[in-house]
Amino acid sequence: RIAVWCDVDPGHDDALAIVLAGHSKRLELLGVSTVAGNQTIEKVTQNALDILDASGMAHIDVVAGQAKPLIRHAPILCPEIHGESGLDGPDGTQLLPRSGRRPLGQKAVPHMFSCISGAYARRQQKVQLVCTGALTNAALLLILYPEVVDMLEIVLMGGCMGIGNTGPVVEFNIQTDPEAAKVVFECGARVTMIPLEVTHTAIATPVVLSRLCKGHLQDPTPYQAAMMRLLVFFAETYKAVFSFDDPPLHDPCAVAYVICPDMFKTELMRVDVETHSALSAGQTVCDVWHQTGRLKNVHVAKAIDTVRFWDMMIMALHAADAA
Numbered sequence: 568r569i570a571v572w573c574d575v576d577p578g579h580d581d582a583l584a585i586v587l588a589g590h591s592k593r594l595e596l597l598g599v600s601t602v603a604g605n606q607t608i609e610k611v612t613q614n615a616l617d618i619l620d621a622s623g624m625a626h627i628d629v630v631a632g633q634a635k636p637l638i639r640h641a642p643i644l645c646p647e648i649h650g651e652s653g654l655d656g657p658d659g660t661q662l663l664p665r666s667g668r669r670p671l672g673q674k675a676v677p678h679m680f681s682c683i684s685g686a687y688a689r690r691q692q693k694v695q696l697v698c699t700g701a702l703t704n705a706a707l708l709l710i711l712y713p714e715v716v717d718m719l720e721i722v723l724m725g726g727c728m729g730i731g732n733t734g735p736v737v738e739f740n741i742q743t744d745p746e747a748a749k750v751v752f753e754c755g756a757r758v759t760m761i762p763l764e765v766t767h768t769a770i771a772t773p774v775v776l777s778r779l780c781k782g783h784l785q786d787p788t789p790y791q792a793a794m795m796r797l798l799v800f801f802a803e804t805y806k807a808v809f810s811f812d813d814p815p816l817h818d819p820c821a822v823a824y825v826i827c828p829d830m831f832k833t834e835l836m837r838v839d840v841e842t843h844s845a846l847s848a849g850q851t852v853c854d855v856w857h858q859t860g861r862l863k864n865v866h867v868a869k870a871i872d873t874v875r876f877w878d879m880m881i882m883a884l885h886a887a888d889a890a
């Protein structure tokens with residue numbers, strides 16, 4: 568099994584990324600770290616504990632990471648998409664029972680290093696670091712423990728080749744901490760970026776809801792009901808903010824890449840992160856035609872096999888329900 572670490576800011580789609588990482592037979596989930604983004608660090612950390620406990624993964628530890636970007640003063644939060652709690656249900660309701668667990672007492676980045684280096688030494692196989700929020704923890708890990716670059720590969724949901732979501736040409740996770748993204752993109756490890764162009768094709772249609780409930784939409788299990796409410800809330804905010812008919816599940820796509828890279832089409836290219844512009848800080852400038860002549864540094868996903876993706880996601884949700 569492939570060792571994976573999830574660095575997240577749950578967030579509705581992050582929650583489902585955690586479910587996929589924890590319930591794929593191909594992966595061993597080493598742990599979960601959180602980063603401020605969709606909501607404050609306190610809220611996203613509580614949400615990570617809640618989704619793990621609700622999904623039969625109370626044995627997975629959570630460690631709270633950075634509350635602020637590397638250099639910028641405050642995180643950009645995203646209540647318009649994820650609600651005040653970061654994981655709201657419809658009508659502002661609480662989606663999941665509150666976990667009684669606490670995050671680990673230690674600092675996230677040294678803890679991530681110790682788990683990743685330990686797993687690498689044990690298995691002599693690189694650990695997959697999946698990042699589905701701002702890249703602050705990942706950048707600090709690379710800065711403080713430069714030797715880690717040989718022990719991991721990074722798969723991140725973030726960036727866009729063209730049109731953005733929280734800015735005309737910027738995607739939220741990279742916009743939240745552009746300087747951290749720059750560190751990650753230039754670190755020298757294998758970096759795979761799953762941009763909006765791809766995640767916007769992984770749409771949770773009503774068929775997904777029906778499959779989640781095994782066709783029994785009127786009679787779901789409590790877990791299925793909670794996951795339905797998660798998707799309904801996400802659909803409502805995506806409709807209100809972006810006029811999407813159904814919501815895209817961004818973050819699980821990054822986990823799916825680790826499980827099955829051949830489900831994706833990717834292209835290695837130069838990607839630079841704009842850090843200066845007031846207009847487009849956080850833009851991922853993708854050099855498709857290699858016009859800069861600079862070293863190609865990022866494997867950019869260009870397409871995902873959505874049929875296989877949904878099979879995988881539904882299977883994980885059923886496994887979580889049974890756990």
Ligand code: BDR
Pocket residue numbers: 578579580581605645648699700724732738739740817818
């Ligand atoms: C990303 O932003 C967040 O709101 C989602 O969780 C996802 O990681 C999409 O731009």
Ligand code: CA
Pocket residue numbers: 575576577578580581605699700818
């Ligand atoms: Ca996220």
